[in-house]
Amino acid sequence: MEKFEIFEGVGVPLRRSNVDTDQIIPAVYLKRITKTGFEDALFASWRNDPEFVLNQPAYAHGEVLFAGPDFGTGSSREHAVWALRDFGFKAVFSPKFADIFRGNSGKQGLVSGEISEQDLESIWALLEADPGAKATVDLVAKTVRVADLMVPFEIDEYTRWRLLEGLDDIGLTLRDEQSITDFEAKRESWRPKTLPAKGAK
Amino acid sequence: MTPKPLTLAEKVWNDHLVVKGEGDAPDLLYIDLHLVHEVTSPQAFDGLRLAGRPVRRPDLTIATEDHNTPTLDIDKPIADATSRTQIEALRHNAKEFGIRIHSLGDIEQGIVHVVGPQLGLTMPGITVVCGDSHTSTHGAFGALAMGIGTSEVEHVLATQTLPLKAFKTMAINVEGTLRPGVTAKDIILAVIAKIGTGGGQGYVLEYRGSAIRSLSMEARMTICNMSIEAGARAGMVAPDEITYEYLKGRPHAPEGADWDAAVAYWNTLPSDENAKFDAEVYLDANTLDPFVTWGTNPGQGVSLLDNVPNPADIADPNERAAAERALEYMDLAAGTPMKSIRVDTVFLGSCTNSRIEDLRAAAAIIEGKQKAEGVRFMVVPGSARVRLQAEAEGLDQIFKDFGAEWRFAGCSMCLGMNPDQLAPGERAASTSNRNFEGRQGKGSRTHLVSPLVAAATAIRGTLSAPADLEGN
Numbered sequence: 218m219e220k221f222e223i224f225e226g227v228g229v230p231l232r233r234s235n236v237d238t239d240q241i242i243p244a245v246y247l248k249r250i251t252k253t254g255f256e257d258a259l260f261a262s263w264r265n266d267p268e269f270v271l272n273q274p275a276y277a278h279g280e281v282l283f284a285g286p287d288f289g290t291g292s293s294r295e296h297a298v299w300a301l302r303d304f305g306f307k308a309v310f311s312p313k314f315a316d317i318f319r320g321n322s323g324k325q326g327l328v329s330g331e332i333s334e335q336d337l338e339s340i341w342a343l344l345e346a347d348p349g350a351k352a353t354v355d356l357v358a359k360t361v362r363v364a365d366l367m368v369p370f371e372i373d374e375y376t377r378w379r380l381l382e383g384l385d386d387i388g389l390t391l392r393d394e395q396s397i398t399d400f401e402a403k404r405e406s407w408r409p410k411t412l413p414a415k416g417a418k
Numbered sequence: 419m420t421p422k423p424l425t426l427a428e429k430v431w432n433d434h435l436v437v438k439g440e441g442d443a444p445d446l447l448y449i450d451l452h453l454v455h456e457v458t459s460p461q462a463f464d465g466l467r468l469a470g471r472p473v474r475r476p477d478l479t480i481a482t483e484d485h486n487t488p489t490l491d492i493d494k495p496i497a498d499a500t501s502r503t504q505i506e507a508l509r510h511n512a513k514e515f516g517i518r519i520h521s522l523g524d525i526e527q528g529i530v531h532v533v534g535p536q537l538g539l540t541m542p543g544i545t546v547v548c549g550d551s552h553t554s555t556h557g558a559f560g561a562l563a564m565g566i567g568t569s570e571v572e573h574v575l576a577t578q579t580l581p582l583k584a585f586k587t588m589a590i591n592v593e594g595t596l597r598p599g600v601t602a603k604d605i606i607l608a609v610i611a612k613i614g615t616g617g618g619q620g621y622v623l624e625y626r627g628s629a630i631r632s633l634s635m636e637a638r639m640t641i642c643n644m645s646i647e648a649g650a651r652a653g654m655v656a657p658d659e660i661t662y663e664y665l666k667g668r669p670h671a672p673e674g675a676d677w678d679a680a681v682a683y684w685n686t687l688p689s690d691e692n693a694k695f696d697a698e699v700y701l702d703a704n705t706l707d708p709f710v711t712w713g714t715n716p717g718q719g720v721s722l723l724d725n726v727p728n729p730a731d732i733a734d735p736n737e738r739a740a741a742e743r744a745l746e747y748m749d750l751a752a753g754t755p756m757k758s759i760r761v762d763t764v765f766l767g768s769c770t771n772s773r774i775e776d777l778r779a780a781a782a783i784i785e786g787k788q789k790a791e792g793v794r795f796m797v798v799p800g801s802a803r804v805r806l807q808a809e810a811e812g813l814d815q816i817f818k819d820f821g822a823e824w825r826f827a828g829c830s831m832c833l834g835m836n837p838d839q840l841a842p843g844e845r846a847a848s849t850s851n852r853n854f855e856g857r858q859g860k861g862s863r864t865h866l867v868s869p870l871v872a873a874a875t876a877i878r879g880t881l882s883a884p885a886d887l888e889g890n
Contacts, residue, residue: 234736235615235715239854244833248486248500250460250507252568262856286736287616290649290715291854292833293551294458295567316619316651317551321567373583374442386569387469390577393437393446397474397579400436400448407672407680409451409539411518412477415669416526 218326220383221356224307226280228352228363229270230344234285238318241289241297252299259300271304275348281361282309283340283352289318289329298325308354310361310370312337323376324386328354330361330370339366356381423690425587426656427622430562430687434545436579444581450544450561452574453530454481454517456508457835458549462572463511473515475578480539481512481519484529486835489798489825492522501836515575528801528827531555531769535639536803538668542657542684547574552769552851554645558638559665560657560687562622565646585651586696588621589689592629594703599884601779602637603771603849603868605629605701606644607709611719613699618650621697624689625655629703635664636773643770644851647716656688708883710756711853711866713744718853720756722871722883728752747855748863749843756881759865763794763846764876765858766869767825768832771849772800776869777808781816783873783884788820790879795822796838798830822876834859847875 246258263269270276282301288311289297298321301309308328322329332340343363344350353362356377360367379389390397424432437446452475459481466473473479486501496502505522512519520526526533531552534540542560546553549571556563566580574580590609610617623645630638638655645653655661662681665671672680707721718741720727729741729752745752750759766772766780777799789795797817799805805827808814814824831838832850834857840846842861849872853864865881874882 235740237715237854239852239857243856243860244835247457247835248498248504250464250504252461252464262860287649290615291551291647291852293549293565293567295461295569298567313616313619315616315649317565317567321569324567324569375439375444375583378442386581387471387573387576390446390573390579390581394577396436396446397448397577401578404448405679405683407541407676407683408544409541409670410477411451411480411539411670414518415537 218383218385221326221328221380223353223355223357225351225353226307227276227278227349228281228283228340228344229276229279230341231270231282231284232341235287235290236284237291238289238294238297239291242294242300247294247296253303255296255300256303259304273348278305280305280307281352281354282306283337283344284309284311286312286334288314290315293317295321298322298327302327310337323380326380328356328372328380330372332361332368332370336368340368423693425689425693425695426560426624426654426687427562427585427587430543430545433543444583446579447545447582449547449574449578449580450478451534451539451546452479453534453546453548453553454479454571455484455530455548455550456504457485458568459511459571460504460507461568462575463515465572466575471576473517473575476516478578479517479575481508481517482527482530482533483508483522485829485833487522487828488836489828489830489838492826498837525802528804529769529772529829531643532773532800532804535559536668536801538665538671541665541671541680542661543687547580551646552643554650554653555639555643555769557642557645557652557654558635559661560654560684562652562654564652585622586620588618588623588697588699589695590623590625590699590701591627592625592701592703593627594629596629596703596706599870600706600708601868601870602633602640604706604709605703606641607711607716607719607866608706609699609701610644610648610717611709612701613648615647615715615717616649618645618648621650623648623650623653624695625653630655631658634775635660636775639773640770644716647851657684708868708871710871710881712748712750712756713741714747714853714855716851716853716866718744719866722756722881724756726750726752726754726756757886759881760845760879761793761847761865761875761881762844763796763840764872765796765831765846765848765850766872767796767798767800767830768850769800769829770851771869772798772804774804774807776849777804777813780869780873781813783870783887784820784877785816787877789822789876793876793879795820795876796825796831797822798825799827801827831858833857847872847881
């Protein structure tokens with residue numbers, strides 16, 4: 218995972234709340250077995266609409282998304298994060314994220330930062346007044362800036378540290394492998410085991 | 419000094435702590451049971467292969483094929499190339515990594531959240547994860563069960579643990595007695611309408627109260643299943659005699675001394691009397707009506723006796739805009755009586771409502787009745803075993819005589835990954851869990867309902883409760 222410190226890219230105003238993961242990537246795209254190449258699937262249904270924000274040339278290379286509250290609700294599909302990442306987004310801002318989406322995004326190096334509704338409205342207005350304007354995400358200072366407006370965002374400290382360091386989850390956990398082995402030694406015999414397989418009696 | 423009173427969720431959490439996180443770091447929790455399906459696992463196995471890592475505990479892992487399996491002609495090759503590729507990838511990965519798999523055609527195949535409980539693998543006091551948000555279903559047993567993303571699937575495969583941040587706890591108190599025709603599905607739809615699709619965010623919900631205690635295990639699963647639709651990370655019900663009765667004798671349930679030890683432990687799990695929840699919600703079961711959704715998220719629901727709400731009456735501007743957009747998508751006018759809404763299709767199935775009790779309840783309503791003209795009624799049992807059980811009871815014949823399609827097990831029209839989809843603009847009464855735009859096919863319109871409402875709707879052609887059938 219690449220380290221994330223400061224990033225500047227085209228800001229995209231997505232004036233919608235409750236953007237669920239079925240909208241971010243419809244189920245029909247979940248059949249693929251690769252981990253990349255989902256850029257065409259991002260907001261696939263909405264992209265049929267010529268008026269949709271990402272269809273406007275100024276936002277075609279959007280990299281920082283500003284969406285309404287309750288972003289990423291619904292299905293746990295991590296493809297939603299891959300689709301955003303593959304399209305080119307490095308950060309998403311919303312007043313509120315669904316838990317699973319936020320967890321998934323941190324693991325793929327996508328920053329998901331919470332900003333206030335008031336700041337969101339101001340940023341939407343700035344981006345719509347100047348389509349293609351850049352947004353600067355500073356993960357060290359936990360701020361995002363559009364034009365002269367700099368606003369703070371919230372991200373949990375642990376995810377922030379991992380993003381800043383570019384650390385992979387499994388490698389981190391395996392540093393505690395002895396603790397896992399010790400825990401397994403104490404696991405009660407009544408707890409479930411799938412093997413050997415037993416059928417109905 | 420007496421120890422601090424704990425909730426059910428906190429007890430299960432504490433008993434799975436491998437490493438306590440310092441400062442802002444998450445806790446590392448041990449995972450007792452990992453359920454795997456074809457959609458969210460291929461990239462996880464790919465990741466293991468890339469890093470040269472094995473599956474740490476194949477004996478705590480089980481795979482089924484469900485999300486894009488066909489529900490007709492299951493003996494023929496899967497027509498859709500990408501669906502076939504995903505399923506073949508799962509079979510290949512299961513073989514390579516030594517994981518038990520129940521493939522299409524196998525007697526234990528079915529929706530992953532139906533199969534786990536059916537095999538007796540889901541039990542109280544365990545941690546369960548699956549790359550599917552409806553893993554919350556298993557919380558009905560008093561398990562801590564969470565949906566996870568593909569990166570986390572890879573993490574659990576590699577380490578049998580998951581780094582997790584502590585949750586807050588919310589008690590959902592449902593007291594009273596449900597009236598005839600009102601079910602667990604109506605309870606959970608009413609709860610979501612009350613707290614909203616984000617209301618449970620950051621919480622583990624515990625469903626409590628006399629109305630919950632009197633529910634069967636399958637009904638409790640229906641409720642826990644939709645916890646995620648309120649944004650919660652998990653939903654739980656404390657284990658009791660109903661839980662033990664359901665579990666005992668199932669293929670993987672503990673036996674002999676193990677059973678006794680397990681029950682002794684399980685009896686310690688219910689939340690302590692003075693345990694403090696971070697939030698409490700109350701719902702009166704006595705006055706609850708059948709509940710249905712009118713919009714495009716599961717929180718947009720009302721009593722079946724109500725009308726489509728008027729967005730102008732909604733104070734919150736975001737909610738109001740969402741309601742306006744939903745009504746446009748659903749092609750509904752504010753003030754329309756819910757009962758006058760005509761549907762094209764009725765879908766009985768999904769991990770929410772496809773178990774034997776759901777099929778029995780629907781069959782009892784339609785038996786000897788006529789299906790409304792032009793309405794398609796699709797019945798998709800949750801597992802191959804549910805299908806066989808239904809056939810042994812003659813339910814399949816009741817459905818077929820009524821004019822319903824009797825299908826093979828899978829997720830089917832709940833998410834329309836297989837050919838079971840609605841056409842653009844089509845409207846369904848669906849016992850599934852999500853009424854999102856396009857969920858059941860591009861341009862599809864979904865009303866979430868209970869199996870009883872689904873059955874009555876299939877007879878009348880408009881959203882209906884069993885009570886509306888009197889005199890028909």
